[in-house]
Amino acid sequence: MLSLWLSRLATDRIARxxxxxGAPLAVYGKRGxxxxxxxxxxxxxxxxxxxxxxxTQARAMHPALDVVPEDANADAQLLEHIADxxxxxxxxxxxxxxxxxxxDITGCAHLYGxxxxxxxxLSARLARAGLACSIAVAGSIGAAHAAARYGAAGSHAxxxxxxxxxxxxxxxxxxxxxxxxxxxxxxxxxxGDMIDLPRAPLxxxxxxxxxxxxxxxxxxxxxxxxxxxxxxxxxxxQRFPEPIAREEDVLLTAERLxxxxxxxxxxxxxxxxxxxxxxxxxxxxxxxxxxxxxxxxRDAAEIRALFTERLAALADALDPGFGFDMAxxxxxxxxxxxxxxxxxxxxxxTKEMNRLVDRLSARLGHQRVRRLIAQDSHLPEIAAASLxxxxxxxxxxxxxxRAYRNSVELAPRPLRLFxxxxxxxxxxxxxDGPPLRFRWRRALHEVAFADGPERIEGAWWSEHGGAARxxxxxxxxxxxxxxxxxxxxYRDLAPGGAAPAWFVHGMFA
Amino acid sequence: MIEELxxxxxxxxxxxxxxxxxxxxxxxxAAVDRVLxxxxxxxxxxxxxxxxxxxxxxxxxxxxGVAALSSQGAVWVAEDMAALESGAPYGxxxxxxxxAPERLITVAVAQRRDLMWAMEEALRCRAVACVIxxxxxxxLDAVAVRRLSLAAAETGALALILRAAPGDDxxxxxTRWIVGAAASDGVEPRMLAQLVRNRRGPRGQWILxxxxxxxxxxxxxxxxxxxxxxxHRPHRQVA
Numbered sequence: 001m002l003s004l005w006l007s008r009l010a011t012d013r014i015a016r017x018x019x020x021x022g023a024p025l026a027v028y029g030k031r032g033x034x035x036x037x038x039x040x041x042x043x044x045x046x047x048x049x050x051x052x053x054x055x056t057q058a059r060a061m062h063p064a065l066d067v068v069p070e071d072a073n074a075d076a077q078l079l080e081h082i083a084d085x086x087x088x089x090x091x092x093x094x095x096x097x098x099x100x101x102x103x104d105i106t107g108c109a110h111l112y113g114x115x116x117x118x119x120x121x122l123s124a125r126l127a128r129a130g131l132a133c134s135i136a137v138a139g140s141i142g143a144a145h146a147a148a149r150y151g152a153a154g155s156h157a158x159x160x161x162x163x164x165x166x167x168x169x170x171x172x173x174x175x176x177x178x179x180x181x182x183x184x185x186x187x188x189x190x191x192g193d194m195i196d197l198p199r200a201p202l203x204x205x206x207x208x209x210x211x212x213x214x215x216x217x218x219x220x221x222x223x224x225x226x227x228x229x230x231x232x233x234x235x236x237x238q239r240f241p242e243p244i245a246r247e248e249d250v251l252l253t254a255e256r257l258x259x260x261x262x263x264x265x266x267x268x269x270x271x272x273x274x275x276x277x278x279x280x281x282x283x284x285x286x287x288x289x290x291x292x293x294x295x296x297x298r299d300a301a302e303i304r305a306l307f308t309e310r311l312a313a314l315a316d317a318l319d320p321g322f323g324f325d326m327a328x329x330x331x332x333x334x335x336x337x338x339x340x341x342x343x344x345x346x347x348x349x350t351k352e353m354n355r356l357v358d359r360l361s362a363r364l365g366h367q368r369v370r371r372l373i374a375q376d377s378h379l380p381e382i383a384a385a386s387l388x389x390x391x392x393x394x395x396x397x398x399x400x401x402r403a404y405r406n407s408v409e410l411a412p413r414p415l416r417l418f419x420x421x422x423x424x425x426x427x428x429x430x431x432d433g434p435p436l437r438f439r440w441r442r443a444l445h446e447v448a449f450a451d452g453p454e455r456i457e458g459a460w461w462s463e464h465g466g467a468a469r470x471x472x473x474x475x476x477x478x479x480x481x482x483x484x485x486x487x488x489x490y491r492d493l494a495p496g497g498a499a500p501a502w503f504v505h506g507m508f509a
Numbered sequence: 510m511i512e513e514l515x516x517x518x519x520x521x522x523x524x525x526x527x528x529x530x531x532x533x534x535x536x537x538x539a540a541v542d543r544v545l546x547x548x549x550x551x552x553x554x555x556x557x558x559x560x561x562x563x564x565x566x567x568x569x570x571x572x573x574g575v576a577a578l579s580s581q582g583a584v585w586v587a588e589d590m591a592a593l594e595s596g597a598p599y600g601x602x603x604x605x606x607x608x609a610p611e612r613l614i615t616v617a618v619a620q621r622r623d624l625m626w627a628m629e630e631a632l633r634c635r636a637v638a639c640v641i642x643x644x645x646x647x648x649l650d651a652v653a654v655r656r657l658s659l660a661a662a663e664t665g666a667l668a669l670i671l672r673a674a675p676g677d678d679x680x681x682x683x684t685r686w687i688v689g690a691a692a693s694d695g696v697e698p699r700m701l702a703q704l705v706r707n708r709r710g711p712r713g714q715w716i717l718x719x720x721x722x723x724x725x726x727x728x729x730x731x732x733x734x735x736x737x738x739x740x741h742r743p744h745r746q747v748a
Contacts (some may be wrong), residue, residue, distance in 0.1 A: 509570020
């Protein structure tokens, strides 16, 4: 476990964003009813200022002090940004709010030549970004956290927790301030004071949290790490000694990584449904590009084709800056897929179609590529729906729709349906009959033929079901054919109520 | 050997979209098929414009009929405004026309450039026999149209452009149609189809009916004496 403590997060953030004025810097915020300092930088620290001091007092002591109001959101954002950037070391990164991160580097350190080299790399990069930090590696989250914050930074081997923690103050155990104060009242100041005490009386007096935190720090009890981002089941990554910037290089890298993932995917009989390409820019920015598929995929060329479309569709260009120095391809969602025979050119029609759907979805967005499905409803606007093609299953309901249509001899349906029925003004000969003429989109149509009514009940079981409708197929004198309906029936009309309204719902060929 | 090379040369010489024989799609109405020289050419781009705003549904009927005849996977690319103004293609209605909704993919695009891209992409897919691109007003980019024609020629798919109003741009489409609704006798719906450009022969206009039961177009009656007598027009290379 690696604990990273950004000791000057708030002041470093402000210093990064503006010219260095040289004046000591402090951040203040409201605590209770008073403005107090919440963070100070090194220069202010040397002047004897510290967090918790009243703002007025600090100003009186040092009139030249540069004070800035606190912005907790910006600090949290910066912390998340750094957490994203730390993904280059390990996928298991957790935020240790408000100003720290915990990285599970088990099995990752050797990639950098050991824990010491990794720590050095991390702190050097952060220092270059203008962030002061303190890093400790230890066998448990608690021990690493304590070591990073209480002056024992560095790398500590597993099993050394006891020796490491003994001299540290009790506050290092991540206990509440009130608990630490009451422990201090009975003379317990350092962790070492407490390790060998009988456990039952401690628990009875201070609650179970104290010993649990102690056990966790001593690695006697497991503490789960909650990563900020879900961990992908399949990951492949590539570091570049020389940063890459060209789009073709990025795509080539994606393909190479996909080749490597393919082996792992095949071994477990999986295919990727959602893939993410993470690009780490040299200046610390992280770019994530995700693509979905309509069925499990493991072919590298296909994955490359998906990212080609995604890159082409990016509203802002890839913006490589001074280049990317690392790329990672992760399969976010994997699904079992049948083993494929290699070498036979895909003659399968559905497969070709799925490929087309994936390409179109990657470029235009999956909401824009749709398939029509039939639903079990008598309401025309619900009877047919369109769903994203990548999400629809094999059962589209059209077979049962045809069976239903033939069994009840359903009246013809229009070729085009308006998303919202459009209101029209009508003149009808008899209240229940079809209109004689009507005005739609400011043009008058004289009805030549009419067929109907076809009565479609509203969803009477629902509060918002609407009234029953009488549908008419109507042709005007020029041959235009409309699907009109009257919302509401005259028999249901309340005395003195307004006459039912008419609408155009669709058009026939 | 020489014969073989000659054959290959003949294949190369054929301008895209002008192949005869099985590459044509019989509409069913004999008079129309004759003027078209054996049906609507596959592997080519055809442009169908509605006679006016209100006639889009009739033009859609013509397009749906052609798509039903090509009987395979179809892709319907439409600009967002088209679905808002003229309504979205309705599954049960398409099914009545013989276009199986389960084999249709609909794509909504925000701009003309995406429309052309999506159409080309779909044309290059071997599982797709018919690609319909529905657009609102505005000119068609001649280069994009040319690209679509070439893509259609490559895979043998049918490219149809459905416009909300006739355009006045000189397009390189194999045929251009203006389709509107026509007054019916109260039984079968009819449409007035005007062939205003035909690369392989004369123009004409007919009143067509789509017959659900046979799944083909039939000629209802001549609106007026139509087809000019066929005259010989040597195939020429299209720019």
